Amino acid sequence: QQPVQxxxxxxxxxxxxxxxxxxxxxxxxxxxxxxxxxxxxxVFLMILLKGGEQKGHDxxxxxxxEKKQQSSLYLTASQLSYSGTYFCGTGANFGNEKLTxxxxxxxxxxx
Amino acid sequence: ETGVTQSPTHLIKTRGQQVTLRxxxxxxxxxxxxxxxxxGQGPQFIFQxxxxxxxxxxxxxxxxxxxxxxxxxxxxxxxxxxxxxxALYLCASMILGRVETDTDTQxxxxxxxxxxx
Numbered sequence: 001q002q003p004v005q006x007x008x009x010x011x012x013x014x015x016x017x018x019x020x021x022x023x024x025x026x027x028x029x030x031x032x033x034x035x036x037x038x039x040x041x042x043v044f045l046m047i048l049l050k051g052g053e054q055k056g057h058d059x060x061x062x063x064x065x066e067k068k069q070q071s072s073l074y075l076t077a078s079q080l081s082y083s084g085t086y087f088c089g090t091g092a093n094f095g096n097e098k099l100t101x102x103x104x105x106x107x108x109x110x111x
Numbered sequence: 112e113t114g115v116t117q118s119p120t121h122l123i124k125t126r127g128q129q130v131t132l133r134x135x136x137x138x139x140x141x142x143x144x145x146x147x148x149x150x151g152q153g154p155q156f157i158f159q160x161x162x163x164x165x166x167x168x169x170x171x172x173x174x175x176x177x178x179x180x181x182x183x184x185x186x187x188x189x190x191x192x193x194x195x196x197x198a199l200y201l202c203a204s205m206i207l208g209r210v211e212t213d214t215d216t217q218x219x220x221x222x223x224x225x226x227x228x
Contacts, residue, residue: 002153032216041113041201041219042154087153089217098144098167099217101153 001025003090003102011108018075020105022088023068030091031064031071032099037084045073045086075107083109113137115204115220123226129190132223136183136204142166143185144217145177148199160185161207189225197227 003024012018022031029050034042046055048064048071055062059076075082085106089099114137124130136143142161146154156169160179174190183204189196203217 041221044216044218047216098156098159098169100156104151104153
């Protein structure tokens with residue numbers, strides 16, 4: 001079953017913060033976050049593994065709550081380049097990266 | 112730049128025809144997965160190939176088939192095209208069995224936009 005992302009869409013002004021949530025009904029081994037701009041391929045942002053709760057780089061970070069089968073992506077001081085659709089991809093087994101992608105969250109950053 | 116390439120970029124076919132899409136993986140990546148992405152949706156897993164053998168399939172009919180070659184290239188073949196097959200087709204390469212570091216994920220190619228009329 002497809003992970004559910006929330007919100008479906010959000011519009012922010014440059015410099016504001018955003019949180020995107022990903023919730024699965026299945027037990028997870030890994031959560032992969034991607035950003036996709038219109039007409040382009042998904043670009044990898046970060047991966048969180050079972051046992052690893054939070055990580056980040058620059059102004060983008062994420063958390064993974066195994067018990068709740070949820071992950072959240074945090075974008076701080078958003079930039080215009082952050083605009084795009086964000087997908088979480090969930091992996092159920094170690095090394096079995098047949099990712100199941102979420103419903104997507106469209107993020108629009110305005111000046 | 113992910114090192115994964117796909118061809119062609121765009122393709123228009125008519126219902127009932129057959130199509131072959133191609134992907135060139137990152138050197139050293141032993142696994143390729145194919146995804147179908149309909150407009151406004153997330154990618155949906157079609158199947159995965161590991162060392163030239165199918166290693167799992169999503170909920171797609173047998174008219175979707177694939178091949179993986181020793182030179183890190185692969186193909187997705189679709190027979191008897193239907194209108195609903197219109198989508199962006201993405202291939203993604205990885206090293207299967209290694210999910211331990213920040214970069215052990217799948218890397219996507221730019222995709223092939225297929226339109227079925």
